[in-house]
Amino acid sequence: MIRLLNYELSGDCYKLRLFMHFLRVEYETVAVDFYPGREHESAQLPVLDDGGSRLRDSEAILVHLASRYDSKGMWFPIEPVARAQVARWFAIARDLTRTASAARLHDVFGYELDVRSARRAARTIFRLVDDHLAESEIEGRHWLVGETPTLADIACFPDIALSHEGGIAHDDFPAIRRWLDAMRYLDGFVAMPGILAPPR
Secondary structure (H helix, E strand, O other), rough: EEEEEOOOOHHHHHHHHHHHHOOOEEEEEEOOOOOOOOOOOOOOOOOOEEEEEEOOOOHHHHHHHHHOOOOOOOOOOOOOHHHHHHHHHHHHHHHHHHHHHHHHHHHHHOOOHHHHHHHHHHHHHHHHHHHHHHHEEEEEEEOOOOOOHHHHHHHHHHHHHHHHHHOOOOOOOOOHHHHHHHHHHHOOOOOOEEEEOOOO
């Protein structure tokens, strides 16, 4: 059984739970008291134990899960150019954590940081993502890479979807709003606090 050290409100933990639901992989969670206990300071989040292998870093864990459990190779394409494009979005996902997620940490959990700078930088990234998605839509595609969702979408989704909790709205980013809705309607989607499941 896969075990995930988990905090229910963590975007990084959520992206792993979401992906395992998409893969229909069974797992169990071990709760970590991120807030107010700050237990994560001695137990980095997320941590995944799969058959005795303990893995850290959400994007690295996504790659592990896709490599081991995605028999169709849909989520982390084998084709070299597509795989490189997915990996490029991992860097953007880390930028989103540094900006949009940081603003959320400030507003929701009381972390002290320059929240105005974080919001400003996040909006710059959102503009890049929105422009990319809008261009893709012109070509008949609706995902960050290629014609189907990939790890790029999983990696970037939580911090963008939760950004309203850090004072960053989606009003100015119509392509992002459409992409968020498309993610929520994927088969196997699961919600978390702050990210609602679509009406059925």
